[in-house]
Amino acid sequence: MHQPVLLAETISYLLNKPDGIYVDGTVGGGGHLQGLLQNLDPQARVIALDKDLDTLEATRKRFQHDPRVVFVHEDFRHLTRVLAEKNLTKVDGVLLDLGVSSMQLDLEERGFSFHDDARLDMRMNRQDKLTAWDIVNTYDESDLLRILVQYGEEKYAPSIVRSIIKRRQEKTIDTTLELTELIKASVPASYRREKHPARKTFQALRIAVNDELGAVETVLPQAVELLNPGGRLCVITFHSLEDRIVKRFMQWEARACVCPPEQPVCTCNHQARLKILTRKPVQPRPEECRSNPRSRSAKLRAASRI
Numbered sequence: 001m002h003q004p005v006l007l008a009e010t011i012s013y014l015l016n017k018p019d020g021i022y023v024d025g026t027v028g029g030g031g032h033l034q035g036l037l038q039n040l041d042p043q044a045r046v047i048a049l050d051k052d053l054d055t056l057e058a059t060r061k062r063f064q065h066d067p068r069v070v071f072v073h074e075d076f077r078h079l080t081r082v083l084a085e086k087n088l089t090k091v092d093g094v095l096l097d098l099g100v101s102s103m104q105l106d107l108e109e110r111g112f113s114f115h116d117d118a119r120l121d122m123r124m125n126r127q128d129k130l131t132a133w134d135i136v137n138t139y140d141e142s143d144l145l146r147i148l149v150q151y152g153e154e155k156y157a158p159s160i161v162r163s164i165i166k167r168r169q170e171k172t173i174d175t176t177l178e179l180t181e182l183i184k185a186s187v188p189a190s191y192r193r194e195k196h197p198a199r200k201t202f203q204a205l206r207i208a209v210n211d212e213l214g215a216v217e218t219v220l221p222q223a224v225e226l227l228n229p230g231g232r233l234c235v236i237t238f239h240s241l242e243d244r245i246v247k248r249f250m251q252w253e254a255r256a257c258v259c260p261p262e263q264p265v266c267t268c269n270h271q272a273r274l275k276i277l278t279r280k281p282v283q284p285r286p287e288e289c290r291s292n293p294r295s296r297s298a299k300l301r302a303a304s305r306i
């Protein structure tokens with residue numbers, strides 16, 4: 001089971017109207033959903049999205065007796081359209097708990113984990129075309145390098161990419177274990193002793209396969225537009241790239257003026273649409289990190305629609 005991270009904190013920021021309409025854009029195993037429903041009135045509604053059909057169906061079954069939830073198999077980047085199809089133009093809260101779930105990581109065949117041996121896949125939505133295999137075996141050297149540097153911040157990216165390109169000349173790299181072994185052989189022994197040497201490469205490939213950063217950038221402006229005054233936007237991130245996008249977006253939306261500081265008179269007509277509720281991101285307490293090690297890198301940012 002996936003253990004929801006920062007559950008109590010998230011619900012307390014998200015909840016502002018017990019009979020309101022909420023969006024859980026990343027419902028996963030439904031941990032946050034359950035916490036939210038426990039605090040909502042019978043008239044409330046929750047639109048729960050996940051782009052992973054297997055996950056969505058399992059969670060739909062779990063909540064089948066709760067008429068307040070509507071499940072939708074869709075990428076949250078299409079949030080406005082999904083809501084319009086339900087005749088909704090405004091909601092009271094949007095929750096995004098980004099990244100993969102424990103169910104996805106633990107299911108060997110999904111190819112997310114460097115601990116298991118599976119075909120290189122990493123698609124959250126198995127109906128998407130692009131897989132990790134395609135990237136590893138068909139992208140040219142400069143694109144691979146860009147992905148590992150930009151999305152993985154992998155300092156040994158040049159050496160790992162060189163090894164990938166060299167191996168490809170002999171045979172395709174088909175499985176997670178083949179890639180892991182190749183990475184281990186491409187980095188110094190000291191690096192292998194730190195954290196798992198394949199961690200950053202796998203993160204980079206996963207982000208690229210699922211266009212995770214593009215999806216966040218696309219949904220944030222939609223979420224703000226969809227919120228009623230007082231409505232809440234809560235985003236939980238698990239790595240610095242996502243957190244930076246969320247932080248900058250919230251800061252921009254919280255500014256009344258975006259003119260250059262040297263300009264004496266405001267001409268931008270920009271209006272603040274958000275009030276930031278978490279001056280610093282909320283992080284799990286040590287007890288939570290101990291009981292759920294996957295929560296360690298989580299950061300929650302919350303804002304309220306002005």
Ligand SMILES: C[S@@+](CC[C@H](N)C(=O)[O-])C[C@H]1O[C@@H](n2cnc3c(N)ncnc32)[C@H](O)[C@@H]1O
Nearest residue numbers: 004026028029030031032050051052075076097
């Ligand atoms: C960290 S888990 C969410 C866990 C959930 N909050 C819980 O408590 O069980 C993230 C989920 O978001 C889904 N997801 C990631 N990106 C998505 C996107 N762009 N659109 C829809 N779902 C997405 C993943 O498939 C995964 O199931």
